[in-house]
Amino acid sequence: MDYRKMWGELGMDVETHDNLCAALPPAFTEIYLSQKNRPEGMGFWDMVVADIHGIRPAELIEERKKGRKVFGTFCLYVPDEIIIALNGIVTGLCGGSEFWVPDGEKHLPKGMCPLVKASLGAYYGRTCPFFRVTDLFVGETTCDGKKKAYEIMSQDAPVYVIDMPQMKRDEDVVKLAREYRKFASKCEIVTGNSLTIDKLNEAIRITNNKRKAMQRVYNARKNADNIPISGKDALLMTQIAFFDDPVRCAQMCDKLADELEERNRRGVSVFDKGTKRIMVTGTPLAIPNWKLHHIIETSGGAVVCEEMCTGVRYIENLVDEDGGSLDDVILNLARRYMKNNCSCFTPNPGRIEDIIRLAEEYHVDGVIDVNLKFCTTFDTEGILVEKALKEAGIKVLGIETDYNDGDSEQLKTRIQAFFEML
Ligand code: SF4
Numbered sequence: 125m126d127y128r129k130m131w132g133e134l135g136m137d138v139e140t141h142d143n144l145c146a147a148l149p150p151a152f153t154e155i156y157l158s159q160k161n162r163p164e165g166m167g168f169w170d171m172v173v174a175d176i177h178g179i180r181p182a183e184l185i186e187e188r189k190k191g192r193k194v195f196g197t198f199c200l201y202v203p204d205e206i207i208i209a210l211n212g213i214v215t216g217l218c219g220g221s222e223f224w225v226p227d228g229e230k231h232l233p234k235g236m237c238p239l240v241k242a243s244l245g246a247y248y249g250r251t252c253p254f255f256r257v258t259d260l261f262v263g264e265t266t267c268d269g270k271k272k273a274y275e276i277m278s279q280d281a282p283v284y285v286i287d288m289p290q291m292k293r294d295e296d297v298v299k300l301a302r303e304y305r306k307f308a309s310k311c312e313i314v315t316g317n318s319l320t321i322d323k324l325n326e327a328i329r330i331t332n333n334k335r336k337a338m339q340r341v342y343n344a345r346k347n348a349d350n351i352p353i354s355g356k357d358a359l360l361m362t363q364i365a366f367f368d369d370p371v372r373c374a375q376m377c378d379k380l381a382d383e384l385e386e387r388n389r390r391g392v393s394v395f396d397k398g399t400k401r402i403m404v405t406g407t408p409l410a411i412p413n414w415k416l417h418h419i420i421e422t423s424g425g426a427v428v429c430e431e432m433c434t435g436v437r438y439i440e441n442l443v444d445e446d447g448g449s450l451d452d453v454i455l456n457l458a459r460r461y462m463k464n465n466c467s468c469f470t471p472n473p474g475r476i477e478d479i480i481r482l483a484e485e486y487h488v489d490g491v492i493d494v495n496l497k498f499c500t501t502f503d504t505e506g507i508l509v510e511k512a513l514k515e516a517g518i519k520v521l522g523i524e525t526d527y528n529d530g531d532s533e534q535l536k537t538r539i540q541a542f543f544e545m546l
């Protein structure tokens with residue numbers, strides 16, 4: 125289907141955007157469609173990617189015509205439940221392509237992480253429809269790069285910033301609950317709806333169901349004797365979950381999980397026996413950043429787990445459904461979100477505990493700790509992560525990269541050498 129008219133009406137730079145549309149299908153064919161023996165259930169995500177800037181934005185436009193509002197988010201600490209309870213729609217906005225970086229560098233210093241630059245580049249370059257249909261951009265005070273980027277963006281767009289605690293003491297959970305209450309008030313103004321306990325409980329059930337369905341897919345990857353899905357495919361499912369309708373996402377993930385569980389029963393694997401089981405940890409891999417997974421899975425390894433925001437961190441920990449008052453339920457939300465172990469917190473021992481626990485649960489042979497260039501918090505925390513893994517007897521390789529393909533061959537050589545050592 126031709127969406128150029130829709131993109132034009134959204135005020136996009138359609139000609140520049142055509143370059144992105146031309147580059148994506150060959151890359152997707154090479155990286156994804158060339159894989160052998162993929163689960164049939166991945167057909168849904170292939171279809172979504174084939175029209176990634178068409179199908180879902182068109183749905184969002186239709187929903188906005190009915191009066192619903194779209195909230196664009198950049199971080200796992202934004203409570204989707206509050207937005208959904210107010211009949212709003214959540215869409216992830218993190219940019220994962222080098223395509224958007226130059227436009228980002230017109231507004232931000234070059235020495236910032238590519239994720240921030242690409243996200244702002246997609247906005248200022250008018251080359252992403254999701255930014256064009258967003259009614260409120262929701263930021264948060266996590267890393268310094270994002271904090272300052274929201275400040276710049278707020279000069280031109282409606283931005284609301286959630287003030288995150290920096291530590292994880294009991295009083296910080298209470299502080300976050302207060303911030304979520306304020307955020308709910310803002311969402312009430314934007315949507316024109318009022319938050320009620322029933323609507324919030326229903327939104328919690330919807331979001332928990334999505335997490336449960338995704339957990340089933342991840343659990344199928346824990347099988348020590350079989351790898352029923354590639355890391356690339358699991359990553360794609362996770363990346364798209366940030367954009368999709370949560371109910372449909374749960375249905376599709378449940379369907380995929382049924383197939384993967386059956387594959388595990390029958391011993392149907394995507395990889396040959398002896399393929400190294402790898403966990404990746406570190407900075408998020410926003411769509412369409414498939415670079416590292418592709419290198420690993422064409423070098424004798426299989427990614428069986430991602431300890432990152434585009435991975436386990438997004439789906440673990442459900443919100444308590446036995447609420448109480450509205451304030452109690454919002455406190456429960458804060459409790460759940462504070463279990464996310466992002467490197468922006470200090471200290472952050474929970475992340476190291478997670479990595480060591482997940483290495484065992486997913487039966488990994490080795491861990492690759494990946495850092496996006498100029499991400500200071502994950503880079504610094506990498507020193508502690510790698511020390512703890514070595515002490516635990518788990519082999520680890522630390523790498524730093526960005527969205528550019530220039531270092532792919534060099535990374536491949538290092539990763540292959542790492543696999544030989546395992
Ligand atoms: S890495 Fe931290 S700041 Fe980035 S999306 Fe995840 S939780 Fe948010």
Ligand code: SF4
Binds near residue numbers: 268269408502
């Ligand atoms: S990768 Fe690091 S620097 Fe970049 S947005 Fe995430 S936390 Fe911030």
